[in-house]
Amino acid sequence: MKPFKLIQPTHENEALQARSSDGSxxxxxxxxLLNRIKEHVASPETVVDLKKISGLDQIESDDRGIWLGAMVRMSEVSGHPEIQRRFPAVATTVGHAATPQIRNMATVAGNICQKPRCWYLRHEGYPCIKNGGTGCWAKDGENEFHAIFDNQICSATQPSNLAPVLVAHDAIIEVQGQDGVKEITAGDFFTGPSENPLMEVKLSAGEFVRRILLPAETETSLWAYEEAREKQSFDWAQASVTILLDRGGRKGDHRVILGAVSPAPLRREDMEKKLNGSDDEATQAALIAGEGATPLSQNGYKVPMLQGLIRRAVRVVRSREEG
Ligand SMILES: Cc1cc2nc3c(=O)[nH]c(=O)nc-3n(C[C@H](O)[C@H](O)[C@H](O)COP(=O)(O)OP(=O)(O)OC[C@H]3O[C@@H](n4cnc5c(N)ncnc54)[C@H](O)[C@@H]3O)c2cc1C
Structure with missing residues (x-):
């Protein structure tokens, strides 16, 4: 591990100042982050630790919804009674991630800004396009866990459990930068490699996530989250499906978001249209799951896996409707 200088600012402005150098x-x-430093795939000169900045670890409600401070821990989200009641899909999805130990430490901002789990990206010996090299080593290599959609430039998937459900809720990411605070909807925040292969989220140099808003107008008790993974714990999803029905009580305002199958959470409006309450809606939605997919040599299994998850998720969400 290369030594680095640690700065622990107590104010947001100090953090912006400390992060203004390239090597931070x-x-x-x-x-x-510390794993990537130990693995020699990140080697910052300076690490700007956000833990001591007051106010970033708060969960607060107002007219707009529930705000999660950047430093709120994942276990606080999954165990928070108001989030469980108003945004059950968020509480449950976060509670599925990683391990209890990691959820007790890891933060919501760290979760949505974590780097993909591609083994080529995380190996110092491979100059992949995501770490400044060229090409995608997984495309013709070991690609069992990689993307089946939008995988031409880079086939790493977005690893965050929170990301798809934030997109489903049109969550707002509040970002602090040198020019002040701005808001980005989650659907725009998570990006694919065609925009900038080095980045998975839309943060300019020096900007940091300050808070995340779960908007009141997208609350719904009609939700489902289904995922498949090799191990129950200490693992990442191979594929996931998040469904929200009738968001904010608006009939037909549905969201279907696929996770872990593309570089950014994938909204499927074609599937949303199939959720019309008919007897065969689950089959109809599942049938089109693979449309647009370009599976690689080892990950074609993700298409039938998605179909199974979609069928299950539709059954779950309809059973919630029936009470
Ligand atoms: C065995 C294992 C299994 C896992 N399984 C899952 C899983 O199933 N689902 C899942 O979602 N995750 C999983 N994870 C990943 C884990 O959730 C992340 O490591 C964690 O969420 C990162 O949070 P952190 O606070 O430690 O972030 P850090 O490690 O501190 O930061 C991660 C990245 O985010 C950036 N960052 C942090 N805070 C901010 C901010 N406020 N603004 C801008 N950038 C910021 C950092 O610069 C860094 O690049 C797993 C991890 C392990 C080790």
């Missing part, structure tokens, strides 16, 4: 990185709990 923000750190929340460090469960991802």
């Amino acid at each position: 990185e923000y750190m929340a709990a460090g469960t991802d």
Whole structure:
């Protein structure tokens, strides 16, 4: 591990100042960043630790919804009674991630800004396009866990459990930068490699996530989250499906978001249209799951896996409707 200078600012402005040099990185709990430093795939000169900035670890409600401070821990989200009641899909999805130990440490901002789990990206010996090299080594290599959609430039998937459900809720990511605070909807925040292969989220140099808003107008008790993974714990999803029905009580305002099958959470409006309450809606939605997919040599199994998850998720969400 290359030594680095640690700065622990107590104010947001100090953090922005400290992060203004090229060789610096923000750190929340460090469960991802420190691993990448140990693996020699990140080598910041300076690490700007956000833990001591007051106010970033709060969960607050107002007219707009529930705000999650950047430094709120994942276990606080999954165990929070108001989030469980108003945004059950968020509480449950976060509660499925990683391990209890990691959820007790890891933060919501760190979760949505974590780097993909591609083994080529995380191996110092491979100059892949995501770490400044060229090409995608997984495309013709070991690609069992990689993307089946939008995988031409880079086939790493977005690893965050929170990401798809934030997109489903049109969550707002509040970002602090040198020019002040701005808001980005989750659907725009998570990006694919065609925009900038080095980035998975839309943060400019030096900007940091300040808070995340779960908007009141997208609350719904009609939700389902289904995922498949090799191990119950200490693992990542191979594929996931998040369904929200009738968001904010608006009939037909549905969202279907696929996770872990593309570089950014994938909204499927074609599937949303199939959710019309008919007897065969689950089959109809599942049938089109593979449309647009370009599976690689080892990950074609993700298409039938998605179909099974979609069928299950539709059954779950309809059973919630029936009470
Ligand atoms: C065995 C294992 C299994 C896992 N399984 C899952 C899983 O199933 N689902 C899942 O979602 N995750 C999983 N994870 C990943 C884990 O959830 C992340 O490591 C964690 O969420 C990162 O949070 P952190 O606070 O430690 O972030 P850090 O490691 O501190 O930071 C991660 C990245 O985010 C950046 N960052 C942090 N805070 C901010 C901010 N406020 N603004 C801008 N950038 C910021 C950092 O610069 C860094 O690049 C797993 C991890 C392990 C080790």
